[in-house]
Amino acid sequence: MAYPGPTPPYPGPGGWPVGPEQVEPRQRLHPLSPALHGAKSLVVVIAGLSWSTLSRVGFGTFAGMVVLLALGATVLSVVSWYNTGYHVVGRELRVYEGLLWRRTRAIPLERLQAVEVVRPLLAQLTGLAELRLEVVGGGKTEAPLAFLSVADATALRARLLDLAGRAPGQPPAPTVATTGPAAPNSPPLHTVTNRDLLVSQLLTPQAFMLPIGLAFVVAQFLSEDSWSFIAVASTLTAMAGILLQPVRRVLDDWNFRLHRDNGTLRVHNGLLETRVQTVPLSRVQAVGVTWPLLWRAKGWLRLRLEVAGYSAAEPDDRNRPDRLLPVGDRATGEMITGEVLPGVTIGELPLTAPPARARWLRPLSRRVLGAGLAERVFAVRSGLLTRQLAIVPYARIQSVRVVQGPVQRRLRLATVHADTAGGAGAAALHRDVTEAWALAAELTTRAQAARVSG
Template sequence: MSTEPTGDGETPDTTPDTASDTVSGTAAERPAPASGTPEHFRRLHPLTPLLRGWAFLAAAIAFGGQDALRSGEMGRFGLTVVAIAVLGMITGLVSWWFTRYGFDGDALRIDSGVLNRRSRRVRLDRLQAVDINRPLAGRLLGVSELRMEVAGGGKSEAPLQYLGVEDAIRLRAELLARAAGIDADTPEAPERSVHEVPLERLVWSTLLSGVFVFGLVILVGIAVAFAVVPDRRAILGVGWSILPAVIAIGAALWNQLGRNFGFVLSESPDGYRIRKGLLDTQHQTVPPGRVQGVAMRQPLLWRWKGWVRLDVDVAGYAGESTDDSQRTSTLLPVATVEEATTVLRYVLAGSDPLAVPLHPAPRPARWLRPIGWRRLAYGADDHVVVVREGVLYRNFTAVPHAKTQSVRVVEGPLQRRLGLATVRVDTTPGPVDAVIRHRYAHEARVIVRTQAERARLARKADVPEQWMSRRQAPAGGGDPDGDADGDGQQTASIERDQE
């Protein structure tokens, strides 16, 4: 394996400097200054102790209640619950009182801690995204959680739990305005709706998902088993076997339908805005230029409907759990190819990934990918590198040159015998990977050198810190279906092969 850096002798965007004031890649936790917290700093919402502590109280009731029911000592259990509630409320109130936040120069500073004081700073020039989440309990009480994602951060940097709804909206607008280099008192920018997902389409996309269909097949099989084997003792064992199918169906319903309910994608001067959610609502704002890569995906059962999904990589989200990463990386949960193409061109402003000529994989690749080797292809222009692959589950990936972290060649034992190699164009960790599979080894090394040079030149022209004056109109033109150009190259298409 060999690796090519994309800059002058070093790999960009991999140092701790990319995060907020950082130590080992995480937000710096330093003692509060001797002068203490400034007077203009604000506290969180007064209901914060209640929202943070109710889960622990509920767990105590659930576990302690079982023992109390068995022993019959409900009186003692009630006194224990009251004591836990009082102790938790006092602890929460003390923590809330000593937690304050405010702007300190070019960073948002958050002071917290009772015995051990901590002061964390989130650098605004590294701000990648600002989210407002409203869990069900928060919606009932009128509060929100504000989460900030920064480049190089392993998780959300010092999430503010909880703020009043209006306070959260104002703080998000101020964060984005300061990060964009405009007046801090600038109100939230107006937005224009780009795409709304119809409920009917969202429901059908859920029913046609692989997880849902798999769970449904299991349920049908179990129902047949019930009819064939009427033994009551066997029914209990079969009933337990239903559980995985029920979980699979429930996961499919929630991940696609519950989380993406009411999905709206809008554009504004301060970035792309996403609103979605049935029980827990999420308001995402991703500043322009912070998208590291985009993938257009098409599951097999969606093909007859002509639907696709758009996923993105955004620096800062990578350190989250798989569950949270899936929730924050979806740019469009389901859309037609034409709708997704429009959004793709807008997100990657200045380029048209679907018009980039593609180079198919060489014939020896069929020994390593008997099914679908003809779908393997890659291409590049002055703005992006694109990769196409997949037969049953089709993928089309586009990564801007300026967002390339490193480029490397990987050769497995079978690849070496066939004279092949794979090129990986690395961005920030996330669901979008640009992997150029099974090229001739000498071609792979040429790809590495040329891509590293493209990335180096692109990064010199890319200045993401202040974006308000740098917005570009999306590139137009280009046929999304594409046609062969007559000399072995092709135009990108997720709908069909042109080879």
């Protein structure tokens, strides 16, 4: 929905004027957006009003309070929707919002790393979707546009990715009318079966410890002959908290499908909240491989992407939609890694262990540690119970650091860090100090050469 009236000639990036062909009417979100925001506010209101409030004021007054607060939240949502708009100006996406305090966010599309089309349960019921953008240096999602029709969200995603990948001055790609979600041009690169997903979450410490915890609690109740409601409720709450993470992983990764569409990866996943994440392969900073302890008997591993824009320190995995393969065997992991990083084979990376004196710092995991320089990537292995492998293309290395702690100095050891725009990178732990400086110099040389040739 476009704003009425002409659009003023906003300046383009860097203050340069934008030609008339690049100026477009400012668009509004879908008219049902206030209803969805109001429904979410209603849930928050009901959760915020405790049962003690219900017992004090009575059901009628309680229901009136809920209706009044929900109505107020809906009115605010309508006002916010009326004053929220977006449009593309040159190579920027601009989002306007606010009534008393106007705010304009301008997002240069050169910094765009990934675009997600997210459909929470209410959005699925109403045929809407939310568009989320991930940009370089962003600690959180930028400019979430909630909500758009699925067709509009899909078309806008394709347009933003096209602008982000186009060189300045290059003519735009021909636009194609879209009436629904864009279907990938090729069959899925890989599909994770829901059975494997369920079994993988049963092979977690939480699932293994749950029967032991229940047995302990029941034994305590039987020995003390105390089956009070509060004790039972507390136990069930604790058990639910333990199971929450595996259950959320199953819901988030349900029907996981991975497509490769030209130069992008497209990930489909989710049950209650579906996600379609599109990541340009040129923006991938690193690939992480993980072998959890309980998965090794089945030969399973997990792959993750590191994309600039996702906060590596984000504690909630739901806010870091960087899954590449939630569970799969070695052959599948090799195949997907080769698609993301051509020429890289997990089992053939030249990894060497640190010197024997590093056992004073890592007595149990010294033999597991490894680092090496392949033709196109820097690889680092770590972890005793949970094995991890970080693979960083040379072209994505932003800086190289050599770090020595007091004990490392005494043992003539050092750690080499290869930092990326995503923040995590890779760290070769406890290398011989001479080797560490030589490794850092070689990483710097290869990174500069890769950026020039790329």
